[in-house]
Amino acid sequence: MMRLLLPLMAVMANASAMAADPADVPTRHALALYGEPALHEDFSHFPHTNPDAPVGGTLTRAATGSSFDSTNPYIVQGTPAAGLGNTYDTLLTRNPNEPFTMYGLLASGIRLDPQRHWVEFDLDPRARFHDGTPVTAEDVLFSFKTLTEKGQPLYGAYYAGVADVRAVDEDTVHFDLAGSESRELPLILGQMPVLPAHYWQDRDFTQPTRDALLGSGPYRIAEVDPGRRIVYERVDDYWGRDLPVNRGRHNIDRLIFDYYRDASVAMEAFKAGNLDFRIGSTARNWATGYDFPAANDGFVKRLEIPDGQPAGMQAYVMNLRRDKFQDVRLREALNLAFDFEWLNKNLFYGAYQRTHSYFANSEMAAEGLPSDAELALLEPHRDALPERVFDSPLPIDMPEEPRARLRRAHELLTEAGYTYRDGQLITPDGEPLRLEVLLHDTRFERIVHPLLRNLKRLGIQGKIRVVDVNQYLNRRGNFDFDIIVGSFPQSASPGNEQREFWGSKYAHAPQSSNLIGLENPVIDDLVERLIAADTRAELDTAAQALDRVLRWGFYVIPQWHLPGTRLAFWDKFGWKEPFPEYGLDLDAWWVDPQRATQVEARQNGN
Template sequence: MRVTVPLLAALAALAASPVLAASPSEVPTRHALALYGEPALPADFAHFPHADPEAPVGGTLARGANGSFDSTNPFIVQGTPASGLNAIYDTLMVANPDEPFTMYGLLASGIRLDPERQWIEFDLHPEARFHDGHPVDADDVVFSFETLTERGQPFYAAYYDDVRAVRAVDADTVHIDLADSESRELPLILGQMPILPAHYWADRDFERPTRDALLGSGPYRIERVDPGRRIVYARVDDYWGRDLPVNRGRHNIARLVFDYYRDQTVALEAFKAGNLDLRIETSARNWATAYDFPAAEAGFVERLAVPDGQPAGMQAYVMNLRRETFQDVRVREALNLAFDFDWLNEHLFYGAYERTHSYFENSPMAAEGLPGEDELALLEPHRDALPERVFDEPLPVDHPEAMRPRLRRALTLLREAGYTHRDDGTLVDAETGEPLTLEVLLFDTQFERVVQPLLRNLARLGVQGDIRIVDVNQYLNRLREFDFDIVVGSFPQSANPGNEQREFWGSEYADAPQSRNLIGLESPVIDDLVDELIAADSRDALDTAARALDRVLRWGFYVIPQWHLDSTRIALWDKFGWREPFPEYNLDLDAWWIEPERAEAIEARQRNR
């Protein structure tokens, strides 16, 4: 068959052009999106399996919060926001905590996702209302996106970096164009965006801290603000979304109270006195020794260890690469060698914890041994920029030997890095004579006893270490400005990491105030591996990219990994009800309720004391 030159040219142009996105009219409307596969719950599901639609409504949940607060706006750089503010806002979609990563419609009554992932559309519930009765419409979604990414914390710009445009199709439909169709999670995380009322903020300064009872559309509203001391949320009785499947049987408790304590020992005593109803316990010592008191012995207080299906993530001593002291990897590795987890676990933690090695601990995403073929395919292009041990030495990096030989290895590394000892034993820079010093910045006095053993081991090497304890507001300000040597930091991970990794490790966030790149990483290799992770188009590809990223981060010794627990420890006064089994991947306290008879018995006991 004869083919003309113009036809050949047209075919060639078509082959070279990008795949055309489907039109919205060609794409079916869905009730939910799963990162991989299909949602577990059908379109006509009645409620989440862990929620009880017959649960009683009422009662109060009082919890403790640490430090202080001076703002009710959690979205901006300035101010210290109060706890619990997410309760007043609805999002487009909400996650089912019993699935790895599936989002179901909340404000969105329907979702259309282009098969090529070049755009997504949300249909909004016509009944959706803010607490003042004003409808939630597409203009509010556009306003929320633009405000959060342009005037909010750096997190939002990082999280939604691959969005090209957001526009209102009509009052009930919003269309979002995606610049990077390779990011599988982007359509889902757009559903996590809190929707703000454009009309409310029209004559207010969004970027200034405020103590006002801000307007939202969620299941709770702010009832009372006592700056720095207490914030109270009241259940919205005429909440527009009360009977949606994602809400049925949830948000049962009438009042949520957060009382602030500067000292966690005082907060514990407040719980034991019955002034707080529930406490998530982070101290192994408290869990083992502090709950032997009369009310507990009488059966009024219960303790739960709820299994956690998410990766443990990384809690660690974070070294600030913006400080010249930490720019040499040999110094960072030496500090790692001085950390004695086994001693801490035996003498301070009652054997409760496991040592953390990986940034994706307790998951298939944690790197182990030597890199496999799939990992090597991602790492080989960067071989010249990576140390050979990334390719030749197996993970995990562990130090089972006694502390003395570890300190000898640490001292060898420090000498290789150009340090020597003065006559008084102080470790100094061989060229400048400046001592090797570091400061650990804390806001919680409870952690001081945990840091001291590390500083004692460093002192044996001649390193001068100190602890600086400041109040929470000063601590947050210093974090925002990256004004620290070492802090105790956390890099939480989900079963499906994605865009948030840019802000954890990305070069463009190394100097962005209040970003979560606490380390100060600026590495083209890590940037590329993060892009590979975000673009992963299958579970296997995601695991491989995460393992490659994990391997490079760990061989950089940017942090001193600490420890983890595979459950959440909860102490509570025995007035709560819940359904078991608990959701596999996340704890959902919103599905709990107050049992009136048990609450009354506890109140009677308190009155008669």
């Protein structure tokens, strides 16, 4: 035992010796994942904001689902209300005009060891919670410990590389990093919401609550009406109002989230003027749903805003925890049964692009055969990977003609030992193959039915199960499904969150984002390689290798994406263009008083 312990102690001592003394490291105003921040330390506001924007007004939008039962968005239990992130400040905040650069918010200064063995944050002495209590280093320590030990699994995944955290003094917190593999870890530590330790001292953090919890952000909870709505009000004496990262943001007085069980009812509420704003989520509504008087008279506007972020992966997700999905040939056959071209032509008005990659719409998407740089990452795992990962074009080139696709699917199933009995596909264990697609939105039924028709042609018994949102979230969180519609969103700089998406550690962690149930050492290694990438080129290569292995696993049936965001709104809002390249920032919008008066008159029938 001592022979194992002593070298580890020596390694830790050696790492400590290599780390710089914080006194010798300059204090910075921002951190960029690669290169330098675009904005100098004396910047006055983000380029996409209007520092002279008027303040006031209301923004009412829909939240879908039957209800919510918690105002704590950080725990496993309960269904959290929409919009709660507005009430908490983080150490740093992101500039959506840059791929991944974080600027000071609660933290007025940052020191990062050149070898990334540690990072320190100096808290702004002006920072206050809404009750006037100062935000201190002890609050940061409390938040880190509470989120990683009692919060959702994603926090353990995000902060897995932290070896220790301590308060240097009342306003300085120091994180020791376990090695320097994760280049993004100092930045995502800056994304951690800081919770008030004194508020939670006599409360159970793990239990859902409907209390107006204490925060430090630009909004506070003003009204909680479970089953109907949650309302946030702008904090007049918000401590960070005049910070450069906030100037021209958080202009609207009241943010209201009204709950609607059905999206079609929410659309009718929008048309009637009961909602101000909606994100266009369906191609049919976007193409045909805006022929009503207020829209025709110019009181309702629509925008399509390009998005510089990767499209990510929306897909039918197969649950590998179920034995029926263990054979890759079945999973590939199910992919062949999906006819995107028919859907796009007949249901989507040609609006979408087919998704193939987990990093679609970016340079991180794998293409063709592996590059030499990819092969350097893949070769150590050759014995554990199918040969086609190395020598075959990616499965983007499946036959597009539906009959050819189903013929190939039938061949794969036969190779896998499936047989037919009375027109039904029989598994190698002698049982009919039955699959259930779990949904919570009835609008998706018409999209699933064409897939089920093709599965029936293969002899597979498929059905749809629609449940209410709360039951859906419970079954999803406990992985009680065959197939669901899931998404794996990606940023321009993916990192630690990939552990929770694909990592073995999270395959059985309730509420985790490893919906597939992946437990694959090769994928685990590639995820760590991605996280450890020290240059943009290394990051792209690691993402491409990961993408390639995931795609050849046929773990999901990729669906479609739109390289942008569709917005519809009553024409009472203002914004500054150009929009930020790497993310929509609605906090930079404002209510135009004159237009709001005209819109409200129209909504009231005057």
